[in-house]
Amino acid sequence: MFDTSIKLALTLSQIGAVMGVVLLTVAVLTLLERKVLSWMQDRMGPMEVGPYGVLQPVADGLKLFFKEDIIPAGANKIMFSLAPILVLVPALIGFAVIPFGPNWTIDVMGVEFKPFVISDINIGVLYILAFASIGAYGVILGGWASNSKYSLLGGLRSAAQLISYELNVGLAIVGVLLLAGSLSLVEITEAQAGGFWNWFAFDPVPFPQFIAFVIFLIASVAETNRLPFDLPEAESELVAGFFTEYSGMRFAFFFMAEYANMILVSCMSTVLFFGGWHAPLPFLQAPGMFAWVTGIFWFTAKVYFFLFLFFWIRATLPRLRYDQLMRFGWKVLLPIALGNIVVTSVLAYIFPN
Amino acid sequence: MVGGLDLFLDYLAKYSPIVVFIILAAGFGIVTLVLSYLVQPKYPEDEKLSVYECGSEPFSDSRMPFPVRYYVIAMLFVIFDIEVIFLYPWAVTFDQLGVIGLIEMMIFIGLFVVAYVYAWRKGALEWD
Numbered sequence: 001m002f003d004t005s006i007k008l009a010l011t012l013s014q015i016g017a018v019m020g021v022v023l024l025t026v027a028v029l030t031l032l033e034r035k036v037l038s039w040m041q042d043r044m045g046p047m048e049v050g051p052y053g054v055l056q057p058v059a060d061g062l063k064l065f066f067k068e069d070i071i072p073a074g075a076n077k078i079m080f081s082l083a084p085i086l087v088l089v090p091a092l093i094g095f096a097v098i099p100f101g102p103n104w105t106i107d108v109m110g111v112e113f114k115p116f117v118i119s120d121i122n123i124g125v126l127y128i129l130a131f132a133s134i135g136a137y138g139v140i141l142g143g144w145a146s147n148s149k150y151s152l153l154g155g156l157r158s159a160a161q162l163i164s165y166e167l168n169v170g171l172a173i174v175g176v177l178l179l180a181g182s183l184s185l186v187e188i189t190e191a192q193a194g195g196f197w198n199w200f201a202f203d204p205v206p207f208p209q210f211i212a213f214v215i216f217l218i219a220s221v222a223e224t225n226r227l228p229f230d231l232p233e234a235e236s237e238l239v240a241g242f243f244t245e246y247s248g249m250r251f252a253f254f255f256m257a258e259y260a261n262m263i264l265v266s267c268m269s270t271v272l273f274f275g276g277w278h279a280p281l282p283f284l285q286a287p288g289m290f291a292w293v294t295g296i297f298w299f300t301a302k303v304y305f306f307l308f309l310f311f312w313i314r315a316t317l318p319r320l321r322y323d324q325l326m327r328f329g330w331k332v333l334l335p336i337a338l339g340n341i342v343v344t345s346v347l348a349y350i351f352p353n
Numbered sequence: 354m355v356g357g358l359d360l361f362l363d364y365l366a367k368y369s370p371i372v373v374f375i376i377l378a379a380g381f382g383i384v385t386l387v388l389s390y391l392v393q394p395k396y397p398e399d400e401k402l403s404v405y406e407c408g409s410e411p412f413s414d415s416r417m418p419f420p421v422r423y424y425v426i427a428m429l430f431v432i433f434d435i436e437v438i439f440l441y442p443w444a445v446t447f448d449q450l451g452v453i454g455l456i457e458m459m460i461f462i463g464l465f466v467v468a469y470v471y472a473w474r475k476g477a478l479e480w481d
Contacts, residue, residue, distance in 0.1 A: 007366075011369075012373065015370065065385075066393055072403070072405075085379060089382060092374075093371065118374060126441065127371075147404055147416070163426065164426060170438070181447065245404060249385060326426070326478070327480060335469075342462060346455070349447075
């Protein structure tokens with residue numbers, strides 16, 4: 001009983017820390033996105049709230065918290081209220097299997113405890129993919145329950161887009177699984193130890209997964225409804241897509257889920273293709289006890305690089321048309337991803353590690 | 354069945370943090386919504402509650418019929434996604450399966466490509 005309560009306390013504090021960091025990062029990202037876009041467009045971005053506008057997320061959050069939460073006439077109340085939670089929860093719990101630092105098991109008063117991963121399950125990749133699909137339910141449910149034409153169209157578009165690009169995400173990951181021989185994200189990270197030439201994106205033997213990484217990146221931009229694939233919420237045609245009718249805190253949940261999903265796919269790119277918490281060069285990693293310091297530093301640096309890439313892509317590329325989007329997913333990405341699997345598996349058989 | 358019990362306890366230990374996480378995340382969502390509900394102003398009006406339609410009066414039913422295209426894409430997704438999931442256990446046990454596993458999976462991917470080309474030629478992937 002004592003063991004169980006210790007374990008529970010440790011798990012609770014770990015989950016609290018991860019959720020806190022994720023939500024804080026979401027807040028930072030809302031500001032960072034506007035700032036990065038501003039810099040790229042040679043303007044200042046938000047400057048009013050706090051020094052240099054750094055308190056803008058707090059102001060936005062408070063505003064949305066105290067806003068009237070309108071349920072439109074004719075909407076299905078239960079589903080309308082359920083949808084934002086159904087989108088937010090999967091976006092948050094995906095972080096349960098992401099290893100943020102070294103795979104250590106420490107002993108806390110007789111209880112084994114892994115400090116840098118909440119739960120190292122042996123089907124980590126499948127777990128994330130499964131819950132990412134549940135997020136699509138929330139989007140289509142919210143779009144349908146709003147009783148608005150824009151919302152319904154946005155929800156439908158979003159559902160079709162999410163399932164089309166999920167296929168490509170799934171196929172792109174297979175190459176990594178071939179090389180790592182495991183679905184556990186901890187073991188996938190461990191298989192890339194040593195230096196950047198061991199990261200799956202660059203590992204020359206048997207076959208670098210860089211193509212798979214590019215497919216994964218494009219597909220995850222589409223999965224998170226980001227520009228240039230933000231057709232479900234295309235402002236110029238659908239007002240705001242599936243959350244046109246949402247306001248107040250429920251709107252904030254959709255917004256937070258989008259950013260949390262961005263962080264999640266950045267973490268996945270980092271873990272699957274770029275060595276997770278491992279340093280790019282062996283001497284950049286602190287030895288022994290202090291490995292976790294550099295581990296968390298490199299992990300954060302890589303994740304922020306991918307988040308920056310999301311903003312960069314948004315600032316650079318114009319929005320696609322819907323038929324172009326579907327054609328690109330089904331007729332371009334899918335054959336390339338399939339070809340990557342064939343080449344990788346044949347080469348992995350000829351040159352086993 | 355001692356091994357079975359151990360396995361069960363092992364799974365319990367690994368998956369219970371995830372259950373706790375789901376409860377906490379859902380709790381965060383619900384508590385925030387309830388707190389926000391308690392402090393927000395509520396002045397419902399007919400005009401405010403009507404759905405948005407570019408400022409004009411909403412006309413016809415908003416749960417309108419939608420193109421059958423979406424349904425075709427959903428069906429294709431179900432078929433292809435099952436095939437993708439079938440690749441996962443093979444990819445994980447690739448080292449142990451040897452050349453037989455490789456050849457078998459090449460045949461399977463060949464069938465996948467046949468179905469894909471068929472869908473393409475039938476125009477199921479077109480969007481217009």
